[in-house]
Amino acid sequence: MLEAKLSEAAILKRLLDAVKELVSDANFECNEEAITLQAMDNSHVALVAVKLEASGFKRYRCDRAIPLGVNLGSLTKVLKCAKDDDILTLKATDDADILSLTYEAKSTYTDRIAEYEMKLMDIDADTLGIPDTEYDASVTLPSAEFSRIVRDLSLLGESVRIEVSKEGIRFVSDGEAANGNILLRQSAEAAPKKGSSGVRIEMNQAVTLTFSLKYLVNFSKSSTLSKKVQLMMSNDVPLLVSYEFNQGHIRYYLAPKIGDD
Amino acid sequence: MGIKGLTALLAEHAPKAFHEHEIKTLFGRKVAIDASMSIYQFLIAVRQKDGELLTNDAGETTSHLMGFFYRTIRMVENGIKPAYVFDGKPPELKSGVLSKRFEKREEAKEEGEEAKETGTTEDMDRFSRRTVKVTREHNEECRKLLGLMGIPFVVAPSEAEAQCAELARGGKVYAAGSEDMDTLTFGAPILLRHLTFSEARKTPISAINLEKALEGLEMDMSQFIDLCILLGCDYLEPIKGIGPKTALKLIREHGTLAEVLKHLREKVAEKEEAADEGKKRKGGVQIPEDWPCEAAKELFKKPDVTPANELELEWKSPDIDGLVDFLVREKGFNEERVRKGAEKLTKFLNAKQQGRLDGFFTATAKPKTSPAKKDKAEEKGKGKGTKRKADDKKDAGGSKKTKKK
Numbered sequence: 001m002l003e004a005k006l007s008e009a010a011i012l013k014r015l016l017d018a019v020k021e022l023v024s025d026a027n028f029e030c031n032e033e034a035i036t037l038q039a040m041d042n043s044h045v046a047l048v049a050v051k052l053e054a055s056g057f058k059r060y061r062c063d064r065a066i067p068l069g070v071n072l073g074s075l076t077k078v079l080k081c082a083k084d085d086d087i088l089t090l091k092a093t094d095d096a097d098i099l100s101l102t103y104e105a106k107s108t109y110t111d112r113i114a115e116y117e118m119k120l121m122d123i124d125a126d127t128l129g130i131p132d133t134e135y136d137a138s139v140t141l142p143s144a145e146f147s148r149i150v151r152d153l154s155l156l157g158e159s160v161r162i163e164v165s166k167e168g169i170r171f172v173s174d175g176e177a178a179n180g181n182i183l184l185r186q187s188a189e190a191a192p193k194k195g196s197s198g199v200r201i202e203m204n205q206a207v208t209l210t211f212s213l214k215y216l217v218n219f220s221k222s223s224t225l226s227k228k229v230q231l232m233m234s235n236d237v238p239l240l241v242s243y244e245f246n247q248g249h250i251r252y253y254l255a256p257k258i259g260d261d
Numbered sequence: 262m263g264i265k266g267l268t269a270l271l272a273e274h275a276p277k278a279f280h281e282h283e284i285k286t287l288f289g290r291k292v293a294i295d296a297s298m299s300i301y302q303f304l305i306a307v308r309q310k311d312g313e314l315l316t317n318d319a320g321e322t323t324s325h326l327m328g329f330f331y332r333t334i335r336m337v338e339n340g341i342k343p344a345y346v347f348d349g350k351p352p353e354l355k356s357g358v359l360s361k362r363f364e365k366r367e368e369a370k371e372e373g374e375e376a377k378e379t380g381t382t383e384d385m386d387r388f389s390r391r392t393v394k395v396t397r398e399h400n401e402e403c404r405k406l407l408g409l410m411g412i413p414f415v416v417a418p419s420e421a422e423a424q425c426a427e428l429a430r431g432g433k434v435y436a437a438g439s440e441d442m443d444t445l446t447f448g449a450p451i452l453l454r455h456l457t458f459s460e461a462r463k464t465p466i467s468a469i470n471l472e473k474a475l476e477g478l479e480m481d482m483s484q485f486i487d488l489c490i491l492l493g494c495d496y497l498e499p500i501k502g503i504g505p506k507t508a509l510k511l512i513r514e515h516g517t518l519a520e521v522l523k524h525l526r527e528k529v530a531e532k533e534e535a536a537d538e539g540k541k542r543k544g545g546v547q548i549p550e551d552w553p554c555e556a557a558k559e560l561f562k563k564p565d566v567t568p569a570n571e572l573e574l575e576w577k578s579p580d581i582d583g584l585v586d587f588l589v590r591e592k593g594f595n596e597e598r599v600r601k602g603a604e605k606l607t608k609f610l611n612a613k614q615q616g617r618l619d620g621f622f623t624a625t626a627k628p629k630t631s632p633a634k635k636d637k638a639e640e641k642g643k644g645k646g647t648k649r650k651a652d653d654k655k656d657a658g659g660s661k662k663t664k665k666k
Contacts, residue, residue, distance in 0.1 A: 255616035
């Protein structure tokens, strides 16, 4: 059976907001070490991978690996009933028919305990093996900055060209009526430390790739989870957008747009 | 047309072979479409409100051009790259079927005349649809139109479905687009149906995967061809008294068509004897005297096609002036709409295509957790009979069902 206690329901709420735009149903794979989720969108363009480490929970127990097939829309509804700072407990038995969620209010005024149960489903989806890739360019930037860039550019056109060079990282969008480009330079600090909030670029070679903005805007919903986002790119392979947070990570892979062959 | 009852048979025995797509998830795919069948479709379906064919001022039919122009644009707009394949000479075996179709058409014509005098407009409409015949002019006009649109087309040496299948097998295109199930018999790995349907009908595109179909039927390709011939194809008279269920059973029991025939002939002979004795009427299975099933099989196995690697499919920018000349001046189309359509073609054929993850990441067999789950499901199935296994009757890739408790 699974029993997992999160000190704040907000984490799960935000995670779900970041995933549900992409897929409607997915398996939460629970095992001793972590809860993971991997799902691809209908047209096989983007993939989302979530990991919640067992150590990130206040209490975590999972005796044997179980998949929890969840309709993300339903789970969102059930989570709407929780306040952000509620203590959340997830429970499921080994046959994984029902997921039960308990919310304990932290408020000192009321001693409120709410219990919800939702039906689970059998989801037959292939798991994809994601090869470990050495990326040619890795850019870390504030997640709010990334959200703003993709939101702004999505008003102009459908796709964005991302160019990483010595100069910095440039986002270019050519729309029918207007075009625009945004350049982020490497932060001024000589050797920016990992913890700093600026833009950090590591690259072996210049990279230029084009992506659909619609998907990037979806990905950027995760900025509520982490202050920083990392973009990993190599020519002609999918982009990796990674948000790391205390309890784990959420990673998106996006296939690039390709020119006429 | 096609194989009798194959769709239903596959739906029952190999549901995993079917997959429904929205047209927009097919972006970036190249598809070979059976043009000759599409012309039929358009002549039958693209009609005015009163059921008459669309015509220009001079009274020439334009339904087929209308269909080709707008539905091709619809595909291109959704990121699909269509290539059309036209029928060449029909194989000799098909002459029987063709003459029958001709008879039917004549019949419909006569009935139509009658209906004109006595029947309602509805009847008339029905008969006029049954008398549709694709002429050489229709074919030529469509080719001219496609040329102007910059869409590639191939004229098959023989059957268009077979050529579509060859293109798909040779990797020139992702799938064959046809309504004819015999495209599968010709060995197309993936068959897309409903591709050229009108947008208004909102029919999802149904993709049939040959490999999964064979898996579901527990057959190899040769047996599958045998099954199709037994079910009734375009080239042979069907055997009377054998429906889809019997056909499947016979092939499964006897392995090959030759064995099945031997078995049937024996049975017929037995029956005849019995009939002589008991003076009963001869019923049940009747095998036509002249039934060249070997020839039909050969036709399915090695159809007369141009090898895929000898063909180059190239999508070009449309000739807008040419299109306006042809469609507007000659055929009376609305100039504004034609220009708009041509613009869309230019835009989408030159646009960058969205890639897919499939090429980069491959599906792993099944997650580690899966075996445990399967065992459990089986245990449960035996024990309480509450939960059905996911793999039981699911399409691969994301179908689901709420568990019952």
